[in-house]
Amino acid sequence: MNSKHSNKLYFGLIILVVLIVTAVVRSGLLSKTEATQIPKAVEVKAMQVIQQDARTNYEFVGQVKSKNEVKIMSKVSGNIVEKMVNGGDSVYKGQPLFRIDNKQYRSAINSARATLNKSKATLNNDQKDVERYKQLTAINGIAQQTLDTQVAQAEEDAATVAVNQASLQQAIEDEQDTLILSPVDGRIDVNDVSMGSYVVAGSTTMATVSSVDPVWVQFSMSENEYLDLVQLGNGTLPSTFKDNLKLTLSNGTQYPLLGRIEQVDKGVTDTTGTITLKASFSNPQNILMPGMFARVVTQGALHQGALLIPQRAVTELLNKTFVTVVTDENKAESREVTMGERIGNLWLVQNGLTVNDRVIVEGTNKVKAGTALQVTMIQADELQIPAKR
Known part of the structure; x- marks a missing residue:
């Protein structure tokens, strides 16, 4: 009985061991199977490198400036008794702006x-005496010296008349200068003086008038950009650059009129290493105001058969640029590239x-070198360009 019980126990242990071993083996096999499964391919979108003729655009940040910005100062001193304009008004050349107490x-x-009339009367009497003295001298009625003295007196009085005439003219001009006129067409600033203010001749700024048509747009370019353009123009800025400047306003709209370069600074600035240029833009509707910022855009060189890729495909790291390309085996490969101008x-x-x-x-951010890819090819016009804010 004991032997039979022992046999049952023995066979039971064997079965238990077999079950445990089976479970371990199955577990190992499953792990091995999972480890050897092929990773799932990552879905990406890719583009073929574009080859086409492309013209480079140059862009510079510019600021609108008045061509003429005149500080209004009076030639005479006094209190302002009348204002004909308000700050911010558009004015024309010769328009009355202020009146000073006259x-x-x-x-x-x-x-x-x-004073002038008195000196004229004195001169008139002297001139009559000269005529009488001439007649007396002719008959030896008086000495020649007496006539000469009277002639000299008449000349002195004539000079006094001339001085008094100039003084009168100056007084008239001073009175006329109590009416302050605009020296240019433009717009008056809001920081003008108030009624009753006392202005000092040649010292007090009563207002500033800025011309608004045409206007400058001032911008700077790097030394390398300047050299590239000069080489493109065989020693001078090319006409395609100088005479065809476009302006993009801060809200993204295109200014309807073209501008042209009128001034180039004498040299490169020591602090920034840039060259300052001024372009003239007509402004008949006063859209452009001094102080506005805008982007100056112009065409550069034509690159025939250029290779182009979207800017979003490029990663910049430590002054180097990389793209991720799709290999023939549909795997990711990081590649260092050299980029040129943005178009x-x-x-x-x-x-x-x-x-x-x-x-x-x-x-691109979901893959690394060697990652298997599930590629969807798209065209350039299918790119979703982020909206500008």
Whole structure:
């Protein structure tokens, strides 16, 4: 009985061991199977490298400036008794802006006129005496010296008349200068003086008038950009650059009129290493205002058969640029490239890619070198360009 019980126990242990071993083996096999499964391919979108003729655009940040910005100062001193304009108004050349109290200047005119009339009367008497003395001298009635003295007196009085005439003219001009006129067409600033303010001749700025048509747009370019353009123009800025400047306003709209370069600074600035240029833009509707910022855009060189890729396909790291290409085996491969100018939302490739390459444009951040890819090829017009804000 005990032997039979022992046999049952023995066989039971064997069965238990077999079950455990089976479970371990199955577990190992499953792990091995999972480990050897092929990783799932990552979905990405890619584009064929574009080859086409492309013209480079140059872009510079510019600021609108007035061609003429005149500080209004009076030639005479006094209190402002009348304002004909408000700050911010558009004004024309010769338009009255302010009037200064002219009472003292009218009094000065009356005084100068009286002094002039008195000196004229004195001169008139002297001239009559000269005529009488000439007649007496002719008959030896008086000495020649007496005539000469009277002639000299008459000449002195004539000079006094001339001085008094100039004083009267100055008094008249001073009174006229109490009416302040705009020296240019333009717009007056809002920081003008108030009624009753006392202005000092040649010292107090009453207002500033800025011309608004045409206007400058001032911008700077790097030394290398300047050299590239000069080489393109065989020693001077090419006419395609100088005479065809476009302006993109801060809200993204295109200014309807073209501008042209009128001034180039004498040299490169020491602090920034840039060259300052001024372009003239007509502004008949006063859209452009001094102080506005805008982008100056102009055409550069034509690159025939250029290789282009979207800017979003390029990663910049430590002053180097990389793209992720799709290999013939549909795997990811990181490749260092040399890029040239940006043309719209595309980037000109100088080195590192061929027209046969495919570059990932969406999903780059999900892959690394060697990752298996499930590639969807798209065209340039299918790219979703982020909206500008």
